[in-house]
Amino acid sequence: DNKEFIARYHNMIREENRRMHTQVENVLRISKLENDELDLEKGDLNLHYIIEDAIAHTSLIIENKGGYIKTHLNALNYSIYGSDNHLTNIVVNIIDNAIKYSDYGGTVSLTLAMNGAGLIRFNVTDQGVGIPAEEHDKIFERFYRVDPARSRNKGGTGLGLSIVKHVVERYQGRIKLVS
DSSP states (O other): OOHHHHHHHHHHHHHHHHHHHHHHHHHHHHHHHHTTOOOOOOEEEEHHHHHHHHHHHHHHHHHHTTOEEEEEEOOSOOEEEEOHHHHHHHHHHHHHHHHHTBOTTOEEEEEEEEOTTSOEEEEEEOOBOOOOGGGTTGGGSTTOOSSHHHHHHHOOOSOHHHHHHHHHHHTTOOOOOOO
16 A cells, blocks of 8 residues: 555566666677677768767766766768667767766766778777776676676676677777776
């Protein structure tokens, strides 16, 4: 008869259901990527728009941590041939990780620039604790977490960066961690 109690547990069940649905979707997505079965529809896209859209998706998360996102969108040629949905998800995932593992009040910097070869370079810099060098290649593996206890407190499935790497490579791009 306690409506507050029922509502609380109803919300908990709904959240867990959403989380599990997301995890299943991510497992299916990574499987399709690994088997080259995921259709990456493509069109001409504006990377500035993709980045701004990703910032909008993560704005509440950064505000709740007392931080902010600083942008340096300096690439003159900022168009790319790709999938709006997949590229936005890549940027959201990387920004989310940067926020998640930064201390309260931290800054996440996003830089878009052209390198010497005329290629677009996108950097995300955070103020996190860093990742030991021996862990750098592993963070792009499925379900891998540098510190499982800390990661469990932060949420997530350990699939996001693996999906990011697969999609980036499908677009003939490269992803690299510098800590």
